[in-house]
Amino acid sequence: MSHPLVIIYEDRLSDLVGVKLLLASLARFEPSWRIRLIVPTDVQTEFHSFNANVAVDRRKRHSTGWNVKPAVLIEALSENDHPVLWLDSDLLLSAPIHGLLEKFDSAHLVAAEEPLGVRNPGSQLRTLAWDLGSGRHIERGLNSCVLRVSRAHLPLLVAWAALLADPVYLQAQGRPWNERPPWLMGDQDPLAALLGSNLFASIPLGLLSQGNDIAQCFNEDGFSVAARLAHAFRPLPPIIHAQGAVKPWHVRSPRSVHLELSPYRWAAQPFASVLPPADRDWLNLSSPVAKLLNTFALGDAALAGLAPALWRTLVRNAGRAVRLVSNTGAQHSVASSPRTTEGSRL
Numbered sequence: 001m002s003h004p005l006v007i008i009y010e011d012r013l014s015d016l017v018g019v020k021l022l023l024a025s026l027a028r029f030e031p032s033w034r035i036r037l038i039v040p041t042d043v044q045t046e047f048h049s050f051n052a053n054v055a056v057d058r059r060k061r062h063s064t065g066w067n068v069k070p071a072v073l074i075e076a077l078s079e080n081d082h083p084v085l086w087l088d089s090d091l092l093l094s095a096p097i098h099g100l101l102e103k104f105d106s107a108h109l110v111a112a113e114e115p116l117g118v119r120n121p122g123s124q125l126r127t128l129a130w131d132l133g134s135g136r137h138i139e140r141g142l143n144s145c146v147l148r149v150s151r152a153h154l155p156l157l158v159a160w161a162a163l164l165a166d167p168v169y170l171q172a173q174g175r176p177w178n179e180r181p182p183w184l185m186g187d188q189d190p191l192a193a194l195l196g197s198n199l200f201a202s203i204p205l206g207l208l209s210q211g212n213d214i215a216q217c218f219n220e221d222g223f224s225v226a227a228r229l230a231h232a233f234r235p236l237p238p239i240i241h242a243q244g245a246v247k248p249w250h251v252r253s254p255r256s257v258h259l260e261l262s263p264y265r266w267a268a269q270p271f272a273s274v275l276p277p278a279d280r281d282w283l284n285l286s287s288p289v290a291k292l293l294n295t296f297a298l299g300d301a302a303l304a305g306l307a308p309a310l311w312r313t314l315v316r317n318a319g320r321a322v323r324l325v326s327n328t329g330a331q332h333s334v335a336s337s338p339r340t341t342e343g344s345r346l
């Protein structure tokens with residue numbers, strides 16, 4: 001398969017740190033890949049200095065943020081019959097990834113798995129909530145931080161763009177996270193709905209495995225306890241994702257310990273020189289707790305954050321058990337009283 005055209009998009013000036021690091025890591029590990037960097041801002045950064053293969057596109061698109069994904073993929077596929085690879089700007093490579101992608105032929109849509117702990121994973125709930133006929137159930141949560149597509153996927157991408165323009169979806173995007181239903185959280189939920197539907201169930205899916213292929217650094221345990229133990233004193237997964245609204249380079253005081261100890265910070269170290277000195281503070285540990293945990297872990301990228309990951313996993317599982325018990329209680333009381341209301345649509 002030919003090299004993919006990489007697409008990176010960022011419209012937030014405060015997050016160009018991630019873009020620079022991703023470009024530098026691509027230059028090191030995938031030096032022959034062409035890159036289209038879409039930055040609809042008037043920032044004057046010389047992106048070529050981080051990666052000679054980058055073509056900068058400053059045009060504004062109709063959508064912004066992650067909702068731009070299908071539109072810019074369709075654009076690139078219409079120009080040329082080559083595979084196109086979307087990479088979130090909060091990704092970083094720690095090794096070459098062409099071998100990972102070449103495991104899947106061009107009929108496959110390649111995406112990443114969500115971290116294990118996310119609530120309500122799987123496509124079925126999303127497919128049904130969007131009123132699409134179910135064609136298959138994809139059990140693992142789907143994360144669209146990496147997406148490799150080809151022209152075979154154009155009808156899917158057109159349908160995805162339509163769902164991302166749906167007023168119900170757009171309205172939900174304006175609400176806080178905890179008020180959005182699982183099928184309207186972000187761009188990847190309508191995509192999972194479509195891939196699980198009978199319209200697109202025949203598209204073979206190549207999922208990059210969380211923990212092995214990609215470290216999903218989401219909260220404390222997105223890069224899980226098991227994955228951290230498996231990578232102890234070994235190289236990190238080849239793709240590192242600084243997943244979530246707060247990024248390791250967002251300098252806030254006090255910083256969360258897990259952000260200080262994010263494997264992303266380790267993976268960023270070799271590329272520190274692409275950042276101006278004022279943007280490098282976050283690359284140093286600052287809190288006594290982070291320094292202590294790092295010392296105990298002998299400076300290992302996977303192990304330094306093990307204690308916070310373990311803590312978060314325990315708390316999450318305890319919360320799940322409590323919800324299970326209280327739901328069972330609620331079901332008992334509903335069963336013993338006359339039904340007065342219709343169940344809501346999912």
Ligand SMILES: [Mn+2]
Pocket residue numbers: 088089090091145241242243244
């Ligand atoms: Mn991301």
